Amino acid sequence: MTANRNERPLYRVTFSRITGKDRDGKEVLARPKEIGAAWARRGDKKGAIISLDLIPTDLVNRNGVLFLVPVDAD
Numbered sequence: 001m002t003a004n005r006n007e008r009p010l011y012r013v014t015f016s017r018i019t020g021k022d023r024d025g026k027e028v029l030a031r032p033k034e035i036g037a038a039w040a041r042r043g044d045k046k047g048a049i050i051s052l053d054l055i056p057t058d059l060v061n062r063n064g065v066l067f068l069v070p071v072d073a074d
Contacts, residue, residue: 009037010048011068017058018065032067 014032022028036052058064 007039008071009039011038011070013037013050013052014067014069015056015059016065016067017056018063029065037071038068 012034013036015035016029016032018027019030020028033056035054035056036050038048038050041047041049056064059066
């Protein structure tokens with residue numbers, strides 16, 4: 001997808017690797033890294049298109065979490 005240079009993405013896509021578990025057995029995540037963006041579909045189509053700049057190898061191994069972070073209007 002080619003986005004218009006004047007448009008902003010709806011969300012930033014970030015990835016956090018799972019680094020282990022805490023004392024309660026909950027997953028501990030590394031600091032998130034921005035890996036792409038989600039853009040609104042054109043016309044009256046609902047949803048968004050995700051464009052990734054890279055695909056973390058930990059994602060393939062299901063050893064991490066993707067987050068969609070809203071882009072501020074500022």
